[in-house]
Amino acid sequence: MRTITLEDLHIFQTVVREGGIHKAADVLNRVPSNITTRIKRFEERLGCLLFRRQGRGLVLTEAGKRLLGHADKMLRLADEVARDMTQAGVAGVLQLGSLESAAAVRLPDLLSSYHVRYPEVSVHLKTGSTGALLSMLKDHEIEAALVSEPFNADQMNALPVFQEELVLITALGHPNIRSPKDLQVDAVAAFPHGCSYRRCLLEWLGAAGVSPKRIMDLGSYHAIVASVAAGAAFGILPISVLNNAVQGSNVQQHTLPQALSVNVTHLVWQGPSSLALQGLIDLLSEARAEGE
Known part of the structure; x- marks a missing residue:
């Protein structure tokens, strides 16, 4: 007898996606007690807990998180096999x-x-x-x-797909910038921590011994360009984005060293x-x- 069946995985996945037993029961057209029993029996066969209660809801355990990735792949593969056998297209x-x-x-x-x-x-x-x-x-x-580069994608597949040209932007009228020490603004406008472009910019500044006094964490390129146009900060972004930004004509572009200006976007995936x-x-x- 198999420990795991596709039906087990489907019920488990539905509980996760719907955020609880009752909503999953509605989607699967079953009574909640049946879903609860199926999950408990599934956990017993696996020898580990997949969910733990938090308030009135359920949250995944670490084992549950690992299983969800496998469940998504296996159910997706099962759908593809069914489509292939019925000669249906990609869906x-x-x-x-x-x-x-x-x-x-x-x-x-x-x-x-x-x-x-x-x-x-x-x-x-x-x-x-x-x-x-x-x-x-x-x-x-x-x-x-x-x-975007740089990134660490160990055990992942990566395919380079787009080459972007990054430019430094300041308010209009800022003197030409040959090195970070030429900057006359001491605040950076950028996406929050985790942005590769931000990381590249800060490493360039750090190599020249320049440390911004403030970093403005913003949630969109439009907000970054607007802040720079107002003279509140400087920033870095792809020229393709700047050319399409609402206030793109209200900022000044500065060429960056080639090692910094050329950045490749990759498609990454697992397995x-x-x-x-x-x-x-x-x-x-x-x-x-x-x-x-």
């Missing part, structure tokens, strides 16, 4: 993470082409910093992510790719080959 959901910059500039055309090729796939997009996206990947909240993800990988590879 399902692709959980994709992306940097704000890539989501704003790179993804619209890409996802439009993807939808034309795979109309039965629904792409669910989450944005965040490189650090946050890698954490989502490890926790199996997303299947793949577009992240085997689903058919939906493989479709995105193929599309990105084709686009990159055409651009070379």
Whole structure:
């Protein structure tokens, strides 16, 4: 007798996704007591607890978090096998993470082409910093992510897809900047900790012995550009984003050293790719080959 069945995984996954027994029971068209019994028996067969109570709700244990990643992969694979045997096309959901910059500039055309090729796939997009996206990947909240250099993706697959040119921005009228010591503003406007661009900028400043007095943690490129335009800070961002920003013409661009200005965005993912993800990988590879 198998310890794990697809039905066990489906019930477990539904409880997690719906946030509790009662909502999962509604989705699965079962009574709550049946769901509770199935989960308890599943835990007994596995020899570990998958949930613990917190207030009126349930939260995953560490074992539950590990199982959720396996459950997502196995159920996705089962769906793909069923579609393959019935000769259906690629379908399902692709959980994709992306940097704000890539989501704003790179993804619209890409996802439009993807939808034309795979109309039965629904792409669910989450944005965040490189650090946050890698954490989502490890926790199996997303299947793949577009992240920027530098990043640590041990035991992950990585495909370089876009090359970005980073520029330093200040308020209009700021004197030319040849080194960090030429900066006349002592505050940095950037995304919160975990942003690769922010990390690159701070390392460049630190190498020259320059330490900003304040770092403004902001949640969007529009807010960063607006703060810089107002003279409150300086910042760093891809020129492709600046060209599309609302106040992009109200800031001054400064060229950075090549080692800092050239930054490559990568698609990263763990383990085997689903058919939906493989479709995105193929599309990105084709686009990159055409651009070379």
